[in-house]
Amino acid sequence: MNVPAAEIPRRIVAVVDDDYRVRESLASLLESAGVTPVVFASAEEFLQSATLKHVRCLITDVRMPGMDGLELQRRVRKERPTLAVLFITAHNDCETKQMAVSGGAIGFLRKPFDGAELLQIISRALEGMSNEGTE
Numbered sequence: 544m545n546v547p548a549a550e551i552p553r554r555i556v557a558v559v560d561d562d563y564r565v566r567e568s569l570a571s572l573l574e575s576a577g578v579t580p581v582v583f584a585s586a587e588e589f590l591q592s593a594t595l596k597h598v599r600c601l602i603t604d605v606r607m608p609g610m611d612g613l614e615l616q617r618r619v620r621k622e623r624p625t626l627a628v629l630f631i632t633a634h635n636d637c638e639t640k641q642m643a644v645s646g647g648a649i650g651f652l653r654k655p656f657d658g659a660e661l662l663q664i665i666s667r668a669l670e671g672m673s674n675e676g677t678e
Contacts, residue, residue, distance in 0.1 A: 586610035627668035
């Protein structure tokens with residue numbers, strides 16, 4: 544993605560989930576809120592894209608085939624330590640939630656989640672982001 548910084552949307556949110564329906568539902572919800580979603584079926588697909596340096600927030604599932612969301616969070620933190628990461632999961636595992644939060648997650652929502660709550664978390668994250676990652 545070699546786009547001049549001035550042309551990159553300021554509100555890009557990446558969605559990483561192995562469930563197509565969740566990806567499409569989140570993309571639709573984000574678009575309705577004026578956010579530009581970029582969706583990926585796996586953590587590996589996201590990391591191989593050029594999106595990481597432009598994305599303002601990352602929404603990821605915890606349990607996915609291949610690399611899980613916690614490992615994705617660890618890898619993302621190496622390149623973008625202040626990137627907002629929000630977890631969504633169908634499993635309510637306190638240990639996993641603690642690991643995500645101690646790794647800097649801005650939220651941990653259980654599926655099915657309240658769309659309004661997710662948008663509030665994303666809005667706060669986007670408002671709090673500096674210009675880091677837009678050059």
